[in-house]
Amino acid sequence: MSELEQNQTFTQWLGQYKALLFKVVRAYAVTAMDQDDLFQEIIIQVWHSIPSFRQQSSTTTWIYRIALNTAIKWANKERKHTQSTETLDQLPPILQGPAIQFDERLTWLYEEIYKLDEIDRSLSLLLLDGFSYKEMATILGITESNVGVKINRIKKLLISKSKQQDYHGI
Amino acid sequence: MEFDELQKIWDSQTKEPLWVINENGLHKRILAKKNQAHHITNFSELLAILVNLGAGSIVLGINFFKRPENLFMYVMAGWMLVTALFVIVSRIRRLKSETTFDRSMLGELNEAISMATYQVRLSRLLRWNIVPIGALSLLSVWEGGKSGWLLVVLMIFFVLVYFASGWEHRIYTVKKRELEVLLKKLQTEEIVS
Numbered sequence: 001m002s003e004l005e006q007n008q009t010f011t012q013w014l015g016q017y018k019a020l021l022f023k024v025v026r027a028y029a030v031t032a033m034d035q036d037d038l039f040q041e042i043i044i045q046v047w048h049s050i051p052s053f054r055q056q057s058s059t060t061t062w063i064y065r066i067a068l069n070t071a072i073k074w075a076n077k078e079r080k081h082t083q084s085t086e087t088l089d090q091l092p093p094i095l096q097g098p099a100i101q102f103d104e105r106l107t108w109l110y111e112e113i114y115k116l117d118e119i120d121r122s123l124s125l126l127l128l129d130g131f132s133y134k135e136m137a138t139i140l141g142i143t144e145s146n147v148g149v150k151i152n153r154i155k156k157l158l159i160s161k162s163k164q165q166d167y168h169g170i
Numbered sequence: 171m172e173f174d175e176l177q178k179i180w181d182s183q184t185k186e187p188l189w190v191i192n193e194n195g196l197h198k199r200i201l202a203k204k205n206q207a208h209h210i211t212n213f214s215e216l217l218a219i220l221v222n223l224g225a226g227s228i229v230l231g232i233n234f235f236k237r238p239e240n241l242f243m244y245v246m247a248g249w250m251l252v253t254a255l256f257v258i259v260s261r262i263r264r265l266k267s268e269t270t271f272d273r274s275m276l277g278e279l280n281e282a283i284s285m286a287t288y289q290v291r292l293s294r295l296l297r298w299n300i301v302p303i304g305a306l307s308l309l310s311v312w313e314g315g316k317s318g319w320l321l322v323v324l325m326i327f328f329v330l331v332y333f334a335s336g337w338e339h340r341i342y343t344v345k346k347r348e349l350e351v352l353l354k355k356l357q358t359e360e361i362v363s
Contacts, residue, residue, distance in 0.1 A: 007354065010354060014355070019183065023183070036195075036199065040348065040351070040352065043351060043355060044347065044348060044351045047351050047354070105179045106179055106180070106182065106183065109176060109179055109180060128176070128177060128180040129180075155173050158173070158176055159171065159172060159173055159176070162171035162175075162176060163171065165171070
């Protein structure tokens with residue numbers, strides 16, 4: 001694949017799947033600084049993945065797989081090195097999502113997803129974005145039965161948390 | 171709330187305007203990355219000059235006053251001094267080229283990439299430079315009739331230094347790639363003020 005073709009695919013993917021990437025970023029990183037870092041990390045991996053994309057799976061599945069795997073690795077790495085450089089910390093954020101931030105229920109949902117472990121976080125995103133158990137298993141490299149068990153648990157947990165949240169007035 | 175309702179909340183995102191890139195934030199980030207690249211490059215250059223100049227002079231001095239003189243030590247001292255000179259010349263050329271970039275976001279990013287490319291090239295060169303320095307050190311120890319163990323220890327040392335510098339080189343390569351992807355993103359993304 002030529003660099004021109006890679007550039008064209010990258011531009012097209014970035015435009016078309018930007019929302020997907022932002023969802024993953026928001027579910028895995030809380031601070032603006034972390035979101036910027038993760039976003040950059042993901043798009044680097046997406047860029048590198050383009051030549052190996054063989055169209056055996058849908059583009060959405062492929063990009064989700066890259067984004068989630070990168071986010072999981074990033075989250076593990078971040079846990080080990082929580083401190084970031086002060087200089088970059090003080091900078092204004094690159095990503096802005098003003099409209100989304102005003103939806104309290106969506107913010108709450110993201111917060112609850114963030115509290116889950118890395119794999120469950122990925123599963124929540126895939127579940128809410130309507131992926132089948134089979135697709136989830138392929139993306140995350142776990143068995144379908146394992147996906148089923150985890151999804152049931154996640155659903156129950158989110159419903160129970162939302163009921164507590166209802167009680168508190170949201 | 172039942173899961174269907176959670177799903178509706180989630181799906182509401184698609185009706186929301188997408189996140190956008192904050193130009194001001196991006197510009198400041200690029201400046202910070204450029205300053206970081208500048209700092210690393212500056213430090214690497216000065217360290218390479220100092221180490222090669224210092225070690226070259228010391229080796230030259232010791233060999234000059236020592237009897238019998240060791241030919242390999244002279245070659246090694248010369249090699250180190252030439253390396254220091256090469257880095258000095260490269261540094262002057264790099265500093266001159268800095269003025270050719272404009273102060274726009276794209277200009278700053280191109281300057282950061284240019285500096286990162288220079289850093290990658292410099293670290294590759296200094297990595298390969300370990301081979302002749304190591305070989306000349308071993309030859310001078312061998313000619314000086316020192317113990318075989320010293321040769322083995324020195325060899326292990328240079329191999330370790332070679333691998334460590336490879337690890338360092340990869341860090342610079344990754345940083346350069348990050349900047350290149352940022353440039354691609356900048357050229358393709360819709361940006362707002």
